[in-house]
Amino acid sequence: MNPLETLKTAIANSFRSKLRTTLTVLAIFVGAFTLTITNGLGTGISNYIDSQVAAIGASNAFTVTRTDTNAGLGSGPQKYDPNTRVLAAGGRPGSTQVALTQADLDKIGAVPGITGVSPVTRLNTAYIQWNNQEKYQLSVSVLAGAQPQLDAGQNLDDASTVPQIILPSSYVSPLGLSDSAQAVGQDVTIGIPDATGTMRTVTATINGIEQNALLSSGGAFINKALSTALAQAQATGTTTASAPVYTTATALFAPSTAAQISDMKNRLSAAGYTAQTLDDRIGTVKTVINGIIGVLDAFAVIALIAAGFGIVNTLLMSVQERTREIGLMKAMGMGSGSVFALFSTEAAFIGLLGSLIGSGAAIALGTVVSNALARGPLSDLAGLQILSFAPGTVAVVILLVMAIAFIAGTLPAWRAARQNPIDSLRYE
Amino acid sequence: MPVPILSTRDLTKTYGRGPDRFDALRGVSLDIDRGDSVAIVGKSGSGKSTLMHLLALLDTPGAGSVHVDGTDARSLSGRKLNALRNQMFGFVFQQFFLNHASTVLENVVLPLKIAGVGARERRARGMAVLEQLELADKARNKAGNLSGGQKQRVVIARALANNPRVLFADEPTGNLDSATGRIVEDILFDLNHNQGITLITVTHDHDLAARFNRRVYIRDGQLITTDEEHAA
Incomplete structure (x- = not known):
């Protein structure tokens, strides 16, 4: 049997028992729906944060301050040094912020890779x-x-x-x-x-x-x-x-790789300055959001694994029901590999159906809800689409669901493939 | 003397083990010539179906050998064995084994589909064989809606779709009334006489067996020379 025939036959077979297929598809639907929604939430919030971050600063700039030399908590105030200027700064009581002078700016500007320094007045x-x-x-x-x-x-x-x-x-x-x-x-x-x-x-x-x-x-x-x-x-x-003295300076650099940026940071740190990129300042927020999305994704995957057992069950029943048919096909010279391919393709097809419907419903519902939220409760946060669906992510979700369905289908498919034609034909 | 198309030597087959052990075949040697028509006759449990399954390479013997066209079946790889089953043998089952939800044509072209024949050629060959069995007008009907005789003709059409050289039939008339059974018999003998297809049939029906060129009697897993039951 050639692959196209296998595919056609598998699709036809999955529609033979409509109720059973529908129920399995529904189980997968729930998993795919949840996974698409959580991913949409992740993409939506990430997009929003990225645009907001871009709104408050450039990605190719460091915010540079003198490194705070105060040791830890309880170390007491620093000794006075007539050569440094301090600025009263927020923060812990007793902590001070050492000011930047023109000489500091020159030193920062001399670090390789820095294209310009301007004090923040x-x-x-x-x-x-x-x-x-x-x-x-x-x-x-x-x-x-x-x-x-x-x-x-x-x-x-x-x-x-x-x-x-x-x-x-x-x-x-x-x-x-x-x-x-x-x-x-x-x-x-x-x-x-x-x-x-x-x-x-x-x-x-x-x-x-x-x-x-x-x-x-x-x-x-x-x-x-x-x-x-x-x-x-x-x-x-x-x-x-x-x-003039300044609390902070902005140091611009040419677009660089992560390694180059960290190299510049190290040089500035060796010279006694703390340099932070925008990502450093915003990174924690993103980490928290990614953590929450990860937990939600985990729940969706649990739902999918439960759906996977549904597929195993559906296909086992299907193999049982078609025992004689499998025996007949094997008696007619169908190889075990083809029988395996037929049943695992059917599993993957059920997975595809469930994930397409699930993702489709998630996108449709998500878009409606997201628009409603953007007009209503979230209207103060202009530009926030809480759910946003990237084609790549949705494709990954669909492939993942199909992979889970395929893996679930291998057990029944293997049972079908190893059946002896004679025993199968005798099966009542 | 030409090489027999099927030849067995000292075939044995045992089911189960220990106290449940049952020897279905106890050393069967048999040669079947090309174009012959052979009836394997015996009572239920005599081992006749087991013998046919071994001849058709659907099962592996406990001991002994089956030669197909001079080739030892044990030397065939899985792929070659599948190709042999697909192209050389056709099966007619008493229980039909038709897919009731599919059309008659779809059922008939199943062996061609397994062989990987393209859709267009499948259709053409399927229709040709249905025409031969005067079922062309039923091609689009669901197999489940046919009468018993029609179903058995569809099964024969399916067995013939791949132009087999050997046709195995397991009680081909067992589920049919005598008039319909007669028609099915005529079709099978016509194929044997006019197309040279070797016909091997398992039956306990002595009237049917009488129409065959050769009868092989089997009892308790061994071939016996005379038809004791019938004589008695």
Whole structure:
């Protein structure tokens, strides 16, 4: 019997006992459905986190700080050293953050692979105002390669000389603007106190409105032109004696392999700096989510294994029922290999049916539920599709289910194959 | 003298062991010539079916040998054995063994399907053999909806689909009324006379056995020269 005939015959045979096949398919359906849903959940959340992560920083940048030399808890305060500057920092009581100076920046920039270093200047903006209406508090951060998810408008242009700002969408209506689309292109006034405490104002153009996001700080993104203008305003009245110090610096590097990145990290660490990529900072969140998805997947696989026993049972009954037929086929010269192929193909086909229907139903239902959630309870997290189905993952699920079905089918198929034609023909 | 198409020497076959031991065959030597028609006659439990199964290579003997066309069956590999069963032998069973859910044509072309013959040729050869048995109009019917005589003709058609050289029949008329049985007998003898197919039939029906060229009587696993039961 050639493979095509085997396939056709196996398919025809699986439809001979419709009720039994249907029940087995249902059992597989449950497993495939669950597995597709959990995978969809994993893909959906991962996609969302990836886009959110991209919104807060570039993937090819380190956030560099001086390594905290405080030993462990209870080690007490550090001795004063006139050569270092410290900044009061959050964290444990008694812990301090050693500041970065221009010399540090030069050292970081000298590490091979680092293409540029820029200090993160803290801009203590006070308020934002549009069209002389109410003033609202505002915090700003430079973009540094981040790709915010925009509701309207465009991303910032660091090369532009026009001061640009991207506001979170929560600012739109308080400022007196009617909607995101109207806000884009409007000029806003930003207030920032200078060194002497006098309030200075800088005018910026709204370039875009950011969607509500999971990881955003609630602050606005500004381009280089605006950050320069704000820094100048803030620095007005500073005495030149005090050299600028920074808590952190952003070090950009060319796209690199994981090994190169870890090499750069090691060099920076040897020089006394702590460098973290975005993945380092966000990695824990992803690990937790992957762990949860893994547990859900495990439940789905348990369901599938139970379904596998269903297949064994179905096919054993089928072999029993067709004992004489198998005997007849063997008497007519059908080899044991062909008989085995016939029954295991039938098992794989039942697996395919169950997984196709299961995955199909999961995708259909998942899409509906996900859209409903995105409009309803999860609407505050714009851009979140809680269930998202990647073709590759779904294909892997289908193949996995077929593999389980095939393995389940080998026992009955083997029993069918080793039957002696005469004993089978005598079987009543 | 030509090589016999089937030849056995000192065949034995034992079922079970210990107190349940049953010797179905106790040394059977038999030569069957090409184109012959042979009836294996005996009572139930005499070993006649076992002998036929061994001749058809469906079972392996406890001792002794079966030669097919001069070749020792034991020297055949699994693949060759399957090819031999498929192409050289045809089987007609008393219980039919038809797949009732399939059509008559599908049942008839089963040996061709096993042999790996393409769908178109299968159909053509299946229809040709159905025509020969005057069943062409039933080709699309479900096998389960046929009468007993029609079923037995379908079984014969199935046995003939691969142009076998030897046709084995196990009580071919056992399940049929005498008129229908007569028709089936005529078909079998016609195949033997006009197509030269060697016909080997197991039966306990002495009227049927009388129509054969040669009768082999078997009792308690051994061949006996005369028809004692009949004579008695």
